[in-house]
Amino acid sequence: MKQNVLAELVEIVGSANVSEAASDRITHSYDATKEQFLPDVVVYAENSEQVSKIARLANTRKIPLLPRGAGSGFTGGTLPIRGGIVLVLTRMNRILQIDSDNLTAVVQPGVVTADLQKEVEKQGLFYPPDPASKDFSTLGGNVAECAGGPRCVKYGVTKDFIMGLEVVTPQGDIIRTGGQTLKNVVGYDLTKLIVGSEGTLGIITEITLKLVPKPEAKKTMLVQFETIEGAAQAVSAIIREKIIPTTLEFMDAATIDCIRSISPIALPATCNALLIIEVDGDPELIEKQAKRIMTVIEPLGIVEVKVAETSTESEKIWQVRRNVSPSLRKVNPDKFNEDIVVPRSKVPDMIRALEKLSKDYNVPIVNFGHAGDGNIHVNVMVDLREPEMEEKVHEVMEKIFATAVGLKGSLSGEHGIGTSKARYLSMELDSATISYMQAVKNAFDPNNILNPGKIFTADREEQISSE
Amino acid sequence: MSSNKKLIDLEEQIRQCVKCGVCQAHCPAYRENRREGDVARGKIALAASLLDGEVGLEKSLEDDISMCLMCGSCVNKCPNSVATPEIVGAIRREVTANKGLSLFGKSLATVINSPALLKTLTKGGAFLSPLVLKKVPQSSGLRLRFPAPLMKNRTVPKLPFRNLFNLVPEFIKGVANKPTVGFFAGCSITYVFPAIGKTMIDILVNMGYSVHVPKSQGCCGIPALSAGAGSIVEELAGRNSTAFGKYDKEHIITACASCNGGIGEYYQTMHENDQNFTDKVIDFTVFLKQNGMVEKLGAMKRWSERVKVTYHDPCHLKTQGITAEPRDLLQALPNVDFVEMENASLCCGLGGTFSAYHYECSKAIGAKKIPGLQESGAQQIATACPGCIIQLQDIINHAGLEVKAVHLLDLIREALAKE
Ligand SMILES: Cc1cc2nc3c(=O)[nH]c(=O)nc-3n(C[C@H](O)[C@H](O)[C@H](O)COP(=O)(O)OP(=O)(O)OC[C@H]3O[C@@H](n4cnc5c(N)ncnc54)[C@H](O)[C@@H]3O)c2cc1C
Numbered sequence: 001m002k003q004n005v006l007a008e009l010v011e012i013v014g015s016a017n018v019s020e021a022a023s024d025r026i027t028h029s030y031d032a033t034k035e036q037f038l039p040d041v042v043v044y045a046e047n048s049e050q051v052s053k054i055a056r057l058a059n060t061r062k063i064p065l066l067p068r069g070a071g072s073g074f075t076g077g078t079l080p081i082r083g084g085i086v087l088v089l090t091r092m093n094r095i096l097q098i099d100s101d102n103l104t105a106v107v108q109p110g111v112v113t114a115d116l117q118k119e120v121e122k123q124g125l126f127y128p129p130d131p132a133s134k135d136f137s138t139l140g141g142n143v144a145e146c147a148g149g150p151r152c153v154k155y156g157v158t159k160d161f162i163m164g165l166e167v168v169t170p171q172g173d174i175i176r177t178g179g180q181t182l183k184n185v186v187g188y189d190l191t192k193l194i195v196g197s198e199g200t201l202g203i204i205t206e207i208t209l210k211l212v213p214k215p216e217a218k219k220t221m222l223v224q225f226e227t228i229e230g231a232a233q234a235v236s237a238i239i240r241e242k243i244i245p246t247t248l249e250f251m252d253a254a255t256i257d258c259i260r261s262i263s264p265i266a267l268p269a270t271c272n273a274l275l276i277i278e279v280d281g282d283p284e285l286i287e288k289q290a291k292r293i294m295t296v297i298e299p300l301g302i303v304e305v306k307v308a309e310t311s312t313e314s315e316k317i318w319q320v321r322r323n324v325s326p327s328l329r330k331v332n333p334d335k336f337n338e339d340i341v342v343p344r345s346k347v348p349d350m351i352r353a354l355e356k357l358s359k360d361y362n363v364p365i366v367n368f369g370h371a372g373d374g375n376i377h378v379n380v381m382v383d384l385r386e387p388e389m390e391e392k393v394h395e396v397m398e399k400i401f402a403t404a405v406g407l408k409g410s411l412s413g414e415h416g417i418g419t420s421k422a423r424y425l426s427m428e429l430d431s432a433t434i435s436y437m438q439a440v441k442n443a444f445d446p447n448n449i450l451n452p453g454k455i456f457t458a459d460r461e462e463q464i465s466s467e
Numbered sequence: 468m469s470s471n472k473k474l475i476d477l478e479e480q481i482r483q484c485v486k487c488g489v490c491q492a493h494c495p496a497y498r499e500n501r502r503e504g505d506v507a508r509g510k511i512a513l514a515a516s517l518l519d520g521e522v523g524l525e526k527s528l529e530d531d532i533s534m535c536l537m538c539g540s541c542v543n544k545c546p547n548s549v550a551t552p553e554i555v556g557a558i559r560r561e562v563t564a565n566k567g568l569s570l571f572g573k574s575l576a577t578v579i580n581s582p583a584l585l586k587t588l589t590k591g592g593a594f595l596s597p598l599v600l601k602k603v604p605q606s607s608g609l610r611l612r613f614p615a616p617l618m619k620n621r622t623v624p625k626l627p628f629r630n631l632f633n634l635v636p637e638f639i640k641g642v643a644n645k646p647t648v649g650f651f652a653g654c655s656i657t658y659v660f661p662a663i664g665k666t667m668i669d670i671l672v673n674m675g676y677s678v679h680v681p682k683s684q685g686c687c688g689i690p691a692l693s694a695g696a697g698s699i700v701e702e703l704a705g706r707n708s709t710a711f712g713k714y715d716k717e718h719i720i721t722a723c724a725s726c727n728g729g730i731g732e733y734y735q736t737m738h739e740n741d742q743n744f745t746d747k748v749i750d751f752t753v754f755l756k757q758n759g760m761v762e763k764l765g766a767m768k769r770w771s772e773r774v775k776v777t778y779h780d781p782c783h784l785k786t787q788g789i790t791a792e793p794r795d796l797l798q799a800l801p802n803v804d805f806v807e808m809e810n811a812s813l814c815c816g817l818g819g820t821f822s823a824y825h826y827e828c829s830k831a832i833g834a835k836k837i838p839g840l841q842e843s844g845a846q847q848i849a850t851a852c853p854g855c856i857i858q859l860q861d862i863i864n865h866a867g868l869e870v871k872a873v874h875l876l877d878l879i880r881e882a883l884a885k886e
């Protein structure tokens with residue numbers, strides 16, 4: 001990095017918040033993908049004005065600029081694959097307002113998802129999107145990736161809760177999209193465009209969120225099925241009954257095998273699929289809903305049902321779910337984790353296809369996820385030390401994506417494209433659509449400084465040269 | 468003799484980190500500073516780079532490695548249980564081996580090793596005045612933990628005139644058929660809170676045990692470990708296992724969570740771990756519960772005037788899963804109304820020698836406990852670690868609250884006195 005650029009950065013944020021020391025470059029070189037690329041310099045920003053000045057500087061000097069939240073992304077969104085400035089937003093972490101009359105909250109992007117949830121719940125309010133990473137991911141990162149979670153079956157994903165944004169453009173302008181009102185049709189809906197843009201169109205510096213009243217009570221059930229078809233039919237049966245549970249999590253047989261020995265609830269060998277169903281709302285209503293659910297799923301090959309009567313029992317059920325991730329490594333050391341999504345009714349077809357792929361290629365594939373919205377976490381578990389395993393995994397991945405798209409599904413339900421899935425983009429989108437998206441990127445960021453090389457493989461790499 | 472692991476010995480652990488970032492939610496240093504270099508994931512990435520030769524022991528790396536309380540909160544929640552405190556300890560030892568102890572923190576070693584410097588630097592209100600330090604052995608962790616000149620405005624307890632070894636004999640014979648137990652006192656109990664040690668020993672004697680309190684026991688080594696003083700840790704480990712080797716015993720009891728983490732947990736990770744010593748280490752809350760203390764206290768008539776007490780989980784017990792036993796004792800105490808507080812398990816911020824290098828940050832971490840404490844309405848906050856008591860009282864004083872930090876054994880002593 002040129003000395004004058006460094007000096008300007010120091011001028012903007014102060015010397016304590018700029019570093020090009022090797023150790024700082026190392027600790028800001030990765031995210032949850034485990035891949036590593038060294039940035040040239042790391043900058044911590046504290047307000048929108050600083051962000052704006054940094055963007056202006058990066059744009060004039062044509063230096064890649066990478067917004068970074070908690071670095072918990074699963075697709076390489078914050079990786080500085082072409083070096084440049086990593087711009088860390090974790091210290092912009094103030095909750096600016098919680099408005100219980102209008103049911104809104106205004107936050108800075110570095111606020112941790114669960115921290116906001118805790119604060120609003122103290123006032124009887126509720127922010128539903130609940131990625132499994134909510135205890136550490138930032139809301140800025142959630143907005144940039146349009147994060148989802150188990151509760152999204154009933155409530156929707158991050159984009160359904162974003163009313164307005166303050167965004168710093170790649171040119172350094174500070175713009176506002178949307179607003180504080182539920183209804184707003186003035187001009188283009190830039191809010192929706194920025195949500196899920198993976199830090200490629202602008203840097204989110206303030207977020208206005210929609211809140212809902214906190215549900216009074218919830219009820220958790222764990223149902224074990226003989227077959228995955230039974231579990232899938234149960235999902236359809238529940239929805240047909242006009243009940244939308246808060247969560248409808250499933251695990252396939254391979255997943256159950258991983259946790260059987262440590263599960264706090266006995267999982268007999270006859271159990272080949274499992275659903276965790278939770279309903280929330282008025283206490284009387286959810287009792288009724290729980291009964292109706294039990295009635296409609298009864299004929300579908302149930303091994304065992306557990307309905308939590310206390311919060312401790314409900315905790316125990318969720319513990320079964322939490323056991324999953326840490327147990328996967330028992331299968332094999334290296335995990336390739338994808339989050340494909342298919343129409344709800346196609347979940348069994350997808351699982352069958354995955355089982356077949358697993359057999360054909362002789363690699364364990366463990367699947368669990370959100371049955372309610374067809375979002376399947378596919379985990380191909382391998383040992384990369386085995387010869388030619390890497391190539392094999394890529395082949396399997398490609399087949400998985402092709403199957404998902406073939407079933408009218410999608411490559412990613414939650415985690416985004418980033419660098420990890422860029423090369424599969426054209427499996428789902430035709431070239432005209434991709435060109436339109438690139439035109440949007442070009443309009444926002446003609447110098448391609450903001451998070452270059454993400455989402456699209458063939459962007460204008462030649463234009464970017466770090467000084 | 469037991470010896471510390473080197474960074475290379477921990478390579479497998481280091482490679483187990485999947486960079487998920489889960490530790491961010493639980494690391495007190497990260498939660499305060501929100502910098503990647505402060506969290507376990509960042510430190511492990513640095514450790515990996517050190518092993519791969521991509522980075523040296525440069526100043527900024529030392530700073531990141533110094534920003535760790537070795538509290539183990541990350542290990543507990545890490546999906547792969549990566550032992551960050553061990554990794555941090557190993558890097559700190561490399562730093563000291565390379566550049567000498569003094570580079571770590573603000574010339575701590577210079578202060579510790581030079582009484583003359585100490586004298587000139589020490590002014591009124593200091594914790595360990597030179598006079599007092601004369602009574603504390605060279606290798607004691609107290610010197611590393613509370614180097615008075617480095618911590619402006621720290622409020623500290625007054626030191627008693629007599630230390631524990633002046634108060635109790637080395638061996639107390641119990642009833643015929645009861646086994647012998649050892650009591651590992653540790654520096655804080657020996658020199659700052661001898662009454663806690665005395666209470667523990669009295670209880671053991673009352674139960675009929677023969678009690679061995681070897682005078683030759685030393686510091687557990689946690690502060691030296693935290694400061695990267697590897698050879699001191701090795702020396703202390705050897706000395707302590709020899710000291711307690713004298714009688715065949717059933718248990719070696721600690722009433723200090725840090726000591727328990729040191730002689731019980733850390734020594735176990737060393738090469739040539741003396742299992743005959745380390746396997747016998749037990750925390751007093753676990754021991755008392757096993758020996759019927761909960762029932763005994765529960766059967767006593769409840770006092771009409773009780774004090775409202777909450778509990779702080781010391782990291783070194785929390786990470787071993789010892790959270791129920793102290794609460795069971797508190798609930799049973801006839802002189803106490805026990806209330807939970809929010810964030811009971813949050814680190815107090817002391818962290819070995821952390822608060823000596825980073826006093827401001829340490830205070831800020833501890834201050835996160837204040838709202839929960841206030842909301843609980845407790846008059847006293849009990850804990851099971853004298854280090855936490857000193858830190859908690861300091862934080863409470865700075866917040867201007869009237870709450871008193873006490874040891875669980877203080878409350879038990881009070882209850883048993885009425886028997
Ligand atoms: C254990 C684990 C579980 C997870 N579970 C889920 C889950 O259930 N559902 C789910 O959806 N995801 C999940 N994720 C993925 C990840 O946590 C989410 O994508 C999250 O939203 C990322 O937030 P972050 O703060 O870590 O962002 P980062 O990883 O730091 O960044 C992600 C992307 O957002 C951009 N970005 C960050 N902040 C801003 C900003 N202020 N302005 C503009 N761009 C920005 C970055 O440039 C990057 O492209 C999980 C991850 C882990 C490690």
Ligand code: SF4
Binds near residue numbers: 486544546547
């Ligand atoms: S929780 Fe464990 S595996 Fe995850 S980043 Fe932290 S240390 Fe690494």
Ligand code: SF4
Binds near residue numbers: 493535540541551
């Ligand atoms: S030991 Fe404590 S301070 Fe150190 S990295 Fe782990 S959680 Fe953070």
